Amino acid sequence: MKKHCCRAFEHHFNQAGKYGVSIIFTNLSEKAIFMQQFRMVDKENESSIVSDNLLRIATQLVINYCPWCGRKLSKQVKHYGGLDRNDLRIGFEKLGT
Numbered sequence: 001m002k003k004h005c006c007r008a009f010e011h012h013f014n015q016a017g018k019y020g021v022s023i024i025f026t027n028l029s030e031k032a033i034f035m036q037q038f039r040m041v042d043k044e045n046e047s048s049i050v051s052d053n054l055l056r057i058a059t060q061l062v063i064n065y066c067p068w069c070g071r072k073l074s075k076q077v078k079h080y081g082g083l084d085r086n087d088l089r090i091g092f093e094k095l096g097t
Contacts, residue, residue, distance in 0.1 A: 005066050060089070
């Protein structure tokens, strides 16, 4: 059985932490969560951004369905157990509680 619901989802999942759009999976308070994340710079280069203004380097939103094929992501959770990317998550400490 394949892990990803479609090629577009797989591509964006593999882009996690990089510039642009990506998909992140995390377990938060024992709840599996998929997020679509948008970054203006790679995670590894965040410290190189210098500005006198407040900048949001990345933002994200929780998703329940694949943005490309529409498949319900909760049906995919069992395939993502060891692929938690909590290191890339932005905030949401109380999400799922």
